[in-house]
Amino acid sequence: MGNALRFLYGYCCKPTTADDGGHHSLPPHGVWAATDGLSALTSDLFHFDITSQVPEGLSKHVHSSKTAQAKWYRRLLEAWRGAKPPPKTAKEAALLIIKTLNKVQKSDIVGLLRFYGLSIPDDTVVEFSAELPTTLPEDVQFTMQTLPVDPRAVQDGDSVTVYVSTEDPRESVSIPPQVNFFAGKRLKARINRDNGKAKELHDKIINSGYRVLKIDDKEILARKYRIRLRGIDAPEHKMPYGDEAKDELTKLVQGKCLSILVYEEDQYGRTVGDIYCNGIFVQEVMLKKGCAWHYVTYDKRPQLARWEKEARAKKVGL
Known part of the structure; x- marks a missing residue:
């Protein structure tokens, strides 16, 4: 795993409990999502890098298959590693998701953001109003x-x-x-x-x-x-x-x-x-x-x- 992701994982996702074997364990994903979407996303990218498994429960928020979801996380992992500097705020994490998955259907991006408790930054919301005119403007040849x-x-x-x-x-x-x-x-x-x-x-x-x-x-x-x-x-x-x-x-x-x-x-x-x-x-x-x-x-x-x-x-x- 890239140093940037490893560092941010350690910074945001410090384990809080220990099991009987002396190994630290992470709280359930929902706990992270409720407190810090950036930590949750970093944790899931860390585990995807190791296991190639997408987080449980994501399918309740998006329509695409788990195969498609795995492709998203693979692309997000590559984008995170290539980001200089990597996202350090929830807004930066949301922007990385939106930019990296720009060809994914909007409903799935919104579902993925909601899964992590992330909101679409105001400055990325662009509404488009003009459509192909039914009658041609006067100067059109x-x-x-x-x-x-x-x-x-x-x-x-x-x-x-x-x-x-x-x-x-x-x-x-x-x-x-x-x-x-x-x-x-x-x-x-x-x-x-x-x-x-x-x-x-x-x-x-x-x-x-x-x-x-x-x-x-x-x-x-x-x-x-x-x-x-x-x-x-x-x-x-x-x-x-x-x-x-x-x-x-x-x-x-x-x-x-x-x-x-x-x-x-x-x-x-x-x-x-x-x-x-x-x-x-x-x-x-x-x-x-x-x-x-x-x-x-x-x-x-x-x-x-x-x-x-x-x-x-x-x-x-x-």
């Missing part, structure tokens, strides 16, 4: 539905590369003739197992702004778009908080099909648009979590200013 986003396609906190299938009616009528030609020749090369020729033709397709993607064992010819999120500005990679902003956007869009409301093309050839993911307005998330600034010079929407103001008031992120 068109909408697009993307294929699943590759996490490597996120450049920073306000830019992402997406692909749209050429089977989309809008795309199908605008495919350059040479792209269709290259795609047809490539297919024949693959049938003939001429991998070298197929790669050469695919490179020509890529250079034309398209790509053949394999999704669910099906090859799809798709058009590439570089998207600039309208109305926000995030720090670049080498700037303070640049990595965190990029990670947040990646977490939001990776593996997802996006709905994009397209407004215009900027001076760099990027498509400027509003991105919606599973009904959530991505720019709202980025602003409310303090991962971007409102780009007021190019977008005067009052709700963007309000969301940034809320993040500033909570001292979240940037």
Whole structure:
């Protein structure tokens, strides 16, 4: 077990009784949870590291199986060891759980926190209100539905590369003739197992702004778009908080099909648009979590200013 966890275990979870064999024993888990959630969590991580067993009674608070619970504790154990410094307060422990298990369903995270008597810190509670509009805003030129986003396609906190299938009616009528030609020749090369020729033709397709993607064992010819999120500005990679902003956007869009409301093309050839993911307005998330600034010079929407103001008031992120 890592020194940080061992030290904190010894600091928070000092045994209080001794059995007949001279070995110290810990009080029942419920006693710890009622008095100190941090001690209880540290105790359970200590024992999971030794026995690979999740604490008894947790299943009464969460819906997932014990196999899933074991995965949570394995991830929490790794996160605890890697934390510098490790959590020393109940709030820090709650934040570690929320951050580490961010892909676990919300009800299970809430149940896990309640199991340890931990509460969700106020500054992590973010409500998202904007949904995909039923009628398009006046300045929107068109909408697009993307294929699943590759996490490597996120450049920073306000830019992402997406692909749209050429089977989309809008795309199908605008495919350059040479792209269709290259795609047809490539297919024949693959049938003939001429991998070298197929790669050469695919490179020509890529250079034309398209790509053949394999999704669910099906090859799809798709058009590439570089998207600039309208109305926000995030720090670049080498700037303070640049990595965190990029990670947040990646977490939001990776593996997802996006709905994009397209407004215009900027001076760099990027498509400027509003991105919606599973009904959530991505720019709202980025602003409310303090991962971007409102780009007021190019977008005067009052709700963007309000969301940034809320993040500033909570001292979240940037």
